[in-house]
Amino acid sequence: MKLAFIILAHNDACNVLRLITRLTGDDDLVTVHWDKNNPLDFQALAKRELSSDQLSNLHFCPRFAVQWGRWSMVEATLSALATSLAADANIDYVILLSGADYPLQSISALKAFLSQQQGKEFIECVDPEINPWVVQGLVKERYCQYHWFSWRSQRRLFDFSTKLQKKLGINRKLPENLKAHFGSQWWALTAASCQKILAISQRRAIRRFFNATWVPDELFFQTLIAATVPKEQIAGTGLTFYHFDNAGKPLVFYNDHLEFLCRQNYFFARKLSPEAKQLRKQLDDYIDHNPNKTKPTSINKYLDDYQKFSAIQWRGIPNRRVIGKQNDAWYGDLEWNTQPYFVILSNTDAKLNPLQTALNQLPGIRCFGELFHGSYIDYSLLGHEHPFYPANKPALRNMKRPNFLVDLLTTNSSHFVGFILRLPSDNEMEKVVLYDPNATLIFIQPENNPINNGMQQIDWSGAFDNMIMQDHMQAARKAGKAFMVVKTKQQHIPQKALRQILSQLFAISNTTKVEN
Amino acid sequence: MIRIRSLIPILKQLLPLAYSAQKYGRELSVVKDRTASIRRNDLLAFVVLRNEAVRIPYFLSYYRKLGVKHFLFIDNASDDHFMAIISEQADCSVWHTNASYKDAKYGVHWLNHLLKKYGCGHWCLTLDPDEFLIYPHCDSRTLTELTAYLDQEGKASFFSIMLDMYPEGNIDQAHYRAGENPLSVCPWFDGTGYYQDKRPNYGEWWLRGGVRRRAFFADQPWQAPALNKTVLVKWRWYYGYIASTHIVWPNFLNRPHFHDTLAPTGCLLHFKYLALLRDKVEEEMQRQQHYAGSREYQRYLDGLNSQQTLWTSASTQFRNWQQCVELGLMNVGRWF
Numbered sequence: 001m002k003l004a005f006i007i008l009a010h011n012d013a014c015n016v017l018r019l020i021t022r023l024t025g026d027d028d029l030v031t032v033h034w035d036k037n038n039p040l041d042f043q044a045l046a047k048r049e050l051s052s053d054q055l056s057n058l059h060f061c062p063r064f065a066v067q068w069g070r071w072s073m074v075e076a077t078l079s080a081l082a083t084s085l086a087a088d089a090n091i092d093y094v095i096l097l098s099g100a101d102y103p104l105q106s107i108s109a110l111k112a113f114l115s116q117q118q119g120k121e122f123i124e125c126v127d128p129e130i131n132p133w134v135v136q137g138l139v140k141e142r143y144c145q146y147h148w149f150s151w152r153s154q155r156r157l158f159d160f161s162t163k164l165q166k167k168l169g170i171n172r173k174l175p176e177n178l179k180a181h182f183g184s185q186w187w188a189l190t191a192a193s194c195q196k197i198l199a200i201s202q203r204r205a206i207r208r209f210f211n212a213t214w215v216p217d218e219l220f221f222q223t224l225i226a227a228t229v230p231k232e233q234i235a236g237t238g239l240t241f242y243h244f245d246n247a248g249k250p251l252v253f254y255n256d257h258l259e260f261l262c263r264q265n266y267f268f269a270r271k272l273s274p275e276a277k278q279l280r281k282q283l284d285d286y287i288d289h290n291p292n293k294t295k296p297t298s299i300n301k302y303l304d305d306y307q308k309f310s311a312i313q314w315r316g317i318p319n320r321r322v323i324g325k326q327n328d329a330w331y332g333d334l335e336w337n338t339q340p341y342f343v344i345l346s347n348t349d350a351k352l353n354p355l356q357t358a359l360n361q362l363p364g365i366r367c368f369g370e371l372f373h374g375s376y377i378d379y380s381l382l383g384h385e386h387p388f389y390p391a392n393k394p395a396l397r398n399m400k401r402p403n404f405l406v407d408l409l410t411t412n413s414s415h416f417v418g419f420i421l422r423l424p425s426d427n428e429m430e431k432v433v434l435y436d437p438n439a440t441l442i443f444i445q446p447e448n449n450p451i452n453n454g455m456q457q458i459d460w461s462g463a464f465d466n467m468i469m470q471d472h473m474q475a476a477r478k479a480g481k482a483f484m485v486v487k488t489k490q491q492h493i494p495q496k497a498l499r500q501i502l503s504q505l506f507a508i509s510n511t512t513k514v515e516n
Numbered sequence: 517m518i519r520i521r522s523l524i525p526i527l528k529q530l531l532p533l534a535y536s537a538q539k540y541g542r543e544l545s546v547v548k549d550r551t552a553s554i555r556r557n558d559l560l561a562f563v564v565l566r567n568e569a570v571r572i573p574y575f576l577s578y579y580r581k582l583g584v585k586h587f588l589f590i591d592n593a594s595d596d597h598f599m600a601i602i603s604e605q606a607d608c609s610v611w612h613t614n615a616s617y618k619d620a621k622y623g624v625h626w627l628n629h630l631l632k633k634y635g636c637g638h639w640c641l642t643l644d645p646d647e648f649l650i651y652p653h654c655d656s657r658t659l660t661e662l663t664a665y666l667d668q669e670g671k672a673s674f675f676s677i678m679l680d681m682y683p684e685g686n687i688d689q690a691h692y693r694a695g696e697n698p699l700s701v702c703p704w705f706d707g708t709g710y711y712q713d714k715r716p717n718y719g720e721w722w723l724r725g726g727v728r729r730r731a732f733f734a735d736q737p738w739q740a741p742a743l744n745k746t747v748l749v750k751w752r753w754y755y756g757y758i759a760s761t762h763i764v765w766p767n768f769l770n771r772p773h774f775h776d777t778l779a780p781t782g783c784l785l786h787f788k789y790l791a792l793l794r795d796k797v798e799e800e801m802q803r804q805q806h807y808a809g810s811r812e813y814q815r816y817l818d819g820l821n822s823q824q825t826l827w828t829s830a831s832t833q834f835r836n837w838q839q840c841v842e843l844g845l846m847n848v849g850r851w852f
Contacts, residue, residue: 254661
């Protein structure tokens with residue numbers, strides 16, 4: 001079997017030479033189209049750099065100044081195609097590549113595969129009415145309208161002309177009853193079909209029509225193959241692995257993509273970064289020195305890694321801070337926090353020391369003091385102060401309290417952390433914890449007993465505390481949060497209530513550990 | 517078509533920038549001009565420095581490896597062996613000035629002048645010699661691959677956060693020798709304790725925090741220096757840095773992300789807290805050439821004199837860029 005490769009290149013001569021060396025190993029033909037826009041004399045360079053064996057199989061075709069999205073791209077391809085077919089009459093397949101492509105399999109594996117396939121055409125042929133192959137932008141307008149302007153350099157004229165033609169209702173018909181088909185630019189076709197296409201491309205009507213289409217390289221060959229080859233002979237896929245992201249930009253492969261590329265059941269990959277020298281070398285090694293590697297019998301994409309990546313990366317990894325993005329400035333870093341914690345909310349004079357001591361004796365629970373109160377940070381847990389926030393520097397904490405809490409949580413990530421918050425407080429944390437889904441709230445509520453029996457006086461402060469507490473519970477209820485309430489008559493928490501809190505917290509801390 | 521009135525706020529920013537760049541640019545005298553070797557699309561680095569010769573060898577080798585093709589130095593009256601080192605390098609150009617660093621808005625006008633003259637159409641890094649940029653995949657992809665990606669996505673700048681690195685022991689004991697990787701002397705940084713806000717007037721992100729805030733600004737943390745840096749920009753003639761490399765004009769360059777999805781962002785490792793700091797601080801306190809009456813330097817001096825160590829048990833040892841992603845200090849964006 002004899003193959004003819006066509007390489008469309010416009011820069012990065014060094015990697016094109018490397019690609020040529022890889023392709024000419026098995027006495028196959030290579031034709032290079034070097035873009036006329038690049039003043040470098042590629043032919044002279046190749047004659048200097050390559051051996052005479054390689055040069056005997058290397059051909060150069062007449063050059064065109066290629067503009068992206070214009071007919072010149074097809075013209076360049078046709079020019080290279082004519083040169084290839086004229087150079088050797090025994091060619092079986094013609095394979096179109098770009099300078100940024102690289103083989104993923106050996107040439108012998110490729111030949112074995114192609115001889116198995118009994119002359120199938122490896123080209124994507126998609127009917128736009130059945131399958132929307134084009135991800136974004138113009139689809140039908142690509143051929144139903146006239147395109148005379150370059151999208152890259154004359155964007156305004158291009159947009160104006162498409163809009164105008166839409167208003168005028170211009171709808172061009174394809175010549176000779178052809179039906180438009182789209183597909184990737186990169187294909188592998190039998191020499192017989194190539195001859196046919198070359199012949200058809202000489203017709204005036206065909207040339208005139210495709211000359212004024214947009215991105216004809218994704219339309220011309222696909223349409224002609226669909227018209228001239230029976231459907232069962234079209235494989236519907238090329239031999240080149242490529243992928244466009246959701247915005248229609250091709251993925252570029254770098255030195256760290258070896259594994260991803262090796263997993264693809266394709267024969268070539270597009271497109272490699274010009275600087276990915278190591279990747280090219282590793283691919284060579286993988287092809288040449290890995291006898292166990294499976295030879296593909298069918299063509300398949302394995303995009304799991306990429307899909308996993310794009311699912312989490314496009315909008316940020318869930319629950320991880322994104323620099324330069326914040327949905328709720330008030331919440332600070334708590335927005336990204338997933339670690340549960342508990343808050344003991346009480347009035348200003350309940351005695352909570354026994355409760356705190358009892359809690360800290362439980363394994364896996366770490367109960368701090370009044371972290372957010374007053375002019376120093378009351379950790380009340382010796383040896384567990386956060387080193388970035390010394391107790392006597394409350395300004396660091398006050399700059400953004402939720403961030404301080406997150407930092408404390410992350411340094412104590414092996415524990416179920418809690419702290420005491422007295423109501424009413426002088427800061428925003430009493431509101432923040434009400435709405436934070438990670439906070440477990442424990443209200444220590446004084447009994448509603450505004451009249452002091454002995455003195456027949458109203459205990460205004462107790463009544464006020466009770467009101468504030470009721471307000472907060474109401475808010476927590478509205479936010480749909482579960483919370484526990486411990487009612488006390490005295491300032492001390494009764495033993496029974498204490499046991500209840502302990503057992504519940506112990507249960508929560510155990511379940512959260514299981515979840516983690 | 518274009519209303520004149522809408523041009524006024526633009527001109528109000530543009531004209532003073534252009535005027536100052538022109539005016540202070542005259543203070544620069546060329547010492548070594550190799551700019552003729554700059555090719556199209558080359559990645560350039562612009563540096564203002566004073567007595568930093570010891571840092572230069574590693575700085576050059578680090579950024580050459582990432583793909584920087586030419587370095588343009590502004591030497592503000594160095595009296596060390598900087599010129600001896602630099603005269604051997606083929607890819608470096610040097611301008612010299614004895615003028616005031618403070619008057620040139622802390623070097624910004626000099627930089628804007630050179631950027632306008634040589635940087636247009638190029639991706640330009642604007643750095644101090646103690647700053648090392650890391651970005652997603654920096655161990656396997658070059659900076660030019662990053663800029664090619666940003667070009668393809670239509671983004672003209674790259675956002676980064678500055679991470680202050682410090683040694684485990686006393687700063688005075690952290691001796692750095694020329695050519696050495698500063699990470700071997702200062703591998704520690706604060707993994708948490710960063711604050712981000714949107715700054716109202718420039719519409720850009722304002723990051724503060726890290727070791728500077730807690731160690732030197734513990735009583736007035738809101739005065740802590742900004743940590744957001746836009747050091748990598750595809751330059752155009754009308755762009756200009758406004759306040760060091762923290763803010764660049766026009767404002768859209770300061771935006772970290774695309775309008776709908778995330779873009780990659782980087783971290784700028786900053787190796788200030790070495791034994792070199794004492795000499796520098798004492799000299800700068802004499803010269804009074806830094807921002808806000810050199811108040812930052814006064815605090816460094818106090819810290820040095822009280823034998824303060826920056827390291828705490830909550831410090832993080834730097835490993836690689838993946839670690840920064842884990843800590844939420846760097847985004848990969850959608851750069852697969």
